[in-house]
Amino acid sequence: xxxxxxxxxxxxxxxxxxxxxxxxxxxxxxxxxxxxxxxxxxxxxxxxxxxxxxxxxxxxxxxxxxxxxxxxxxxxxxxxxxxxxxxxxxxxxxxxxxxxxxxxxxxxxxxxxxxxxxxxxxxxxxxxxxxxxxxxxxxxxxxxxxxxxxxxxxxxxxxxxxxxxxxxxxxxxxxxxxxxxxxxxxxxxxxxxxxxxxxxxxxxxxxxxxxxxxxxxxxxxxxxxxxxxxxxxxxxxxxxxxxxxxxxxxxxxxxxxxxxxxxxxxxxx
Ligand SMILES: Nc1ncnc2c1ncn2[C@@H]1O[C@H](COP(=O)(O)OP(=O)(O)O)[C@@H](O)[C@H]1O
Ligand SMILES: Cc1ncc(COP(=O)(O)O)c(N)n1
Numbered sequence: 001x002x003x004x005x006x007x008x009x010x011x012x013x014x015x016x017x018x019x020x021x022x023x024x025x026x027x028x029x030x031x032x033x034x035x036x037x038x039x040x041x042x043x044x045x046x047x048x049x050x051x052x053x054x055x056x057x058x059x060x061x062x063x064x065x066x067x068x069x070x071x072x073x074x075x076x077x078x079x080x081x082x083x084x085x086x087x088x089x090x091x092x093x094x095x096x097x098x099x100x101x102x103x104x105x106x107x108x109x110x111x112x113x114x115x116x117x118x119x120x121x122x123x124x125x126x127x128x129x130x131x132x133x134x135x136x137x138x139x140x141x142x143x144x145x146x147x148x149x150x151x152x153x154x155x156x157x158x159x160x161x162x163x164x165x166x167x168x169x170x171x172x173x174x175x176x177x178x179x180x181x182x183x184x185x186x187x188x189x190x191x192x193x194x195x196x197x198x199x200x201x202x203x204x205x206x207x208x209x210x211x212x213x214x215x216x217x218x219x220x221x222x223x224x225x226x227x228x229x230x231x232x233x234x235x236x237x238x239x240x241x242x243x244x245x246x247x248x249x250x251x252x253x254x255x256x257x258x259x260x261x262x263x264x265x266x267x268x269x
Pocket of ligand 1: 017085136137138174175176177183185186201202203204207209210211212214236239240243
């Protein structure tokens, strides 16, 4: 059984964070483990509270999992503070994790901050160089690049190249926030080539947890031995199905449907 670990925040509403990651791991047939960096009181309407865990607590969870079960890949999500980023980077180094997917989570869809402003420098300098794949959305890529505006596919390509130069092996810039185009395009740069992953843009407000789900799927596929372009291709297919059949639960922005591709007999190659 291949294994994947998520180091991220808990979303009590079940659509994003650790909950989305573990559902994705299960659906992609890898054994999922977790270390929770912060609890959030959260639902489809927004984030009502953020409760970061102590460094000691997060370290104990990572040690418990990696000293016994081990893992074939790790994804990181909400890390909240510079000190948690430093701790996680040290642990990933200590256990020589090489299939690392970094989702540089910064702000929840409703606008609540999930990363402290001053931690962006730590993210850029300490964590990004360890990544196999980094998956920023447009605002996150802009923040990593000191406030740059990214509004076209060409600007996404340049941003991917510039973030890749900060040390990770590959970067996928996600295009979910790209204007009102008819397509939703993600751009991967692997240090040599660009790849475009194109899907129809689905008209729905229920997109809570899309980024978490996408990066967890990439981690699951890397854990199984897929290469980076293949893993991203599968993740794009998986998230598109999950958004197409997203769930109208709660009164706000509902979650994606992690079983969509299976329940609707779509196949992920
Ligand atoms: N309305 C949509 N229709 C189709 N795909 C979408 C839509 N919104 C987002 N996606 C896809 O979902 C994934 C996550 O993208 P994005 O929303 O940019 O990330 P985040 O959740 O981190 O803000 C990407 O693969 C993106 O192309
Ligand atoms: C605990 C936690 N982690 C991450 C997100 C981001 O969600 P999204 O994938 O929609 O950007 C979230 N809302 N809550």
